[in-house]
Amino acid sequence: MNVQLELLPPTFHEKIWGSTELEPxxxxxxxxxxxxxFPAHEILIKFIFTSERLSVQxxxxxxxAPRFGYPAGKTEMWFVLRAGPGAVIGLGFRExxxxxxxxxxxxxxxxxxxxxWKPARAGDTFFVPAGTVHAIGPxxxxxxxxxxxxxxxRLYDYGRPRPLHLDEAVAVASGQPHPGPSQPxxxxxxxxQLAACPYFVTELWELQQPCTLPGLADRDQLLVLVRGEGMIxxxxxxxxxxxxxPPQLPRVELIPQPELRLLRTYLxxxxxxxxxxxxx
Numbered sequence: 001m002n003v004q005l006e007l008l009p010p011t012f013h014e015k016i017w018g019s020t021e022l023e024p025x026x027x028x029x030x031x032x033x034x035x036x037x038f039p040a041h042e043i044l045i046k047f048i049f050t051s052e053r054l055s056v057q058x059x060x061x062x063x064x065a066p067r068f069g070y071p072a073g074k075t076e077m078w079f080v081l082r083a084g085p086g087a088v089i090g091l092g093f094r095e096x097x098x099x100x101x102x103x104x105x106x107x108x109x110x111x112x113x114x115x116x117w118k119p120a121r122a123g124d125t126f127f128v129p130a131g132t133v134h135a136i137g138p139x140x141x142x143x144x145x146x147x148x149x150x151x152x153x154r155l156y157d158y159g160r161p162r163p164l165h166l167d168e169a170v171a172v173a174s175g176q177p178h179p180g181p182s183q184p185x186x187x188x189x190x191x192x193q194l195a196a197c198p199y200f201v202t203e204l205w206e207l208q209q210p211c212t213l214p215g216l217a218d219r220d221q222l223l224v225l226v227r228g229e230g231m232i233x234x235x236x237x238x239x240x241x242x243x244x245x246p247p248q249l250p251r252v253e254l255i256p257q258p259e260l261r262l263l264r265t266y267l268x269x270x271x272x273x274x275x276x277x278x279x280x
Contacts, residue, residue: 005233005252006244008038008045008222016160017138019049025081025141025226025240038242040222042267043200044148045242047141048078054136056090056111056156060172061130065151068168073130076146077182077195077202079263080124081226084139089126090115091134092178099170102133106155106166118180125182125194131174143226145265147199194263202265207256215250219267223252227261230254 010026015034022028025047026036038045059074060067078089094116097105105111115133120126120140128134133155136142153169154162184192190206205211207230215221222244229238232254237243239261245252254260 003246003248005235005249006246008040008242008244010240010242011037013037017050017052017054019051022049036240038222038224039148040220040242040244042148043222043265044144044146045222045224045265046144046146047081047240048136048144050136050138050140050142052138053158055154055158055160055162056106056115056133056135057152057154058133058169058173059130059151059153060168064130064172065149068151070149070151072147072149072151074147074149074151075130075197075199076128076144077200078126078128078136078142078144079194079202079204079226080120080122080126080140080142082141083120083122083124087120087139088117088137089120089134089140090117090137091126091128091180092116092132092174092176094177096177097175099173099175102155102173102175103166103170106164106169109156109158111156112158116177118178125184126180127182127195127197128178129197131172132178133169133173133175134178143224143263145195145200145202145224145263196268198268200265201268202263205262205264207254207260207262208258210253210255213245213252213254213264215245215252216247216266219247219269221245221264221266224263224265225260226263228256228259230256230260 018032018034
């Protein structure tokens with residue numbers, strides 16, 4: 001049996017808060033591209049490009065989502081690829097607030113100032129469990145890894161003409177603070193675990209020498225190339241690509257030219273099928 005890697009095709013999504021500056025991951029665009037998607041069964045990979053703040057929003061968890069007609073909730077993580085001066089991400093609240101206070105603040109716009117806007121720097125990782133109220137600031141490029149579900153409830157959108165979902169959002173949102181960037185855990189030479197949850201495990205690999213990654217016997221793994229170029233199983237590869245490694249492939253040989261930085265993500269165990277991709 002001839003088992004091969006699969007290079008996943010990107011799809012480009014225009015957003016009012018997106019950017020025309022997509023290099024070096026993708027060619028620059030004359031449209032404001034906000035997201036580049038790579039769906040892969042239960043995990044969705046996104047590259048996110050921002051020139052304005054995204055809406056203040058929240059996602060339900062798996063137990064809450066069926067109440068609103070969705071098959072599953074949405075937990076996600078962000079790995080910061082590029083951050084302009086003063087770049088920030090809003091995660092949780094500066095101090096705990098009640099659902100009633102959250103709703104009032106969303107209606108008045110005060111919620112923007114109650115959020116805890118944390119500095120964002122290239123190389124930071126932010127883990128965002130379902131229920132976390134959040135907003136991404138401008139001048140950022142992120143790699144987002146998330147449950148592949150279509151469920152986003154907006155609390156506030158800076159007066160932009162898009163619908164809000166106050167009842168749903170307040171019903172599922174946590175009014176608590178967020179701990180901030182995650183600390184990477186070393187797992188080997190030039191390799192770190194960035195996140196681990198029931199929906200995905202994500203590792204960072206920084207390669208300056210040829211490297212062999214182990215296969216997974218019972219599930220796919222996804223290799224998200226975020227910097228540099230090289231060869232993967234004797235095929236050219238570069239930043240901005242996502243490769244699916246099938247479970248039948250026992251190992252993946254990588255040769256950086258001269259360096260290659262990638263995120264390796266996979267399910268912690270084989271899980272059930274989930275829904276389809278959502279929007280910010």
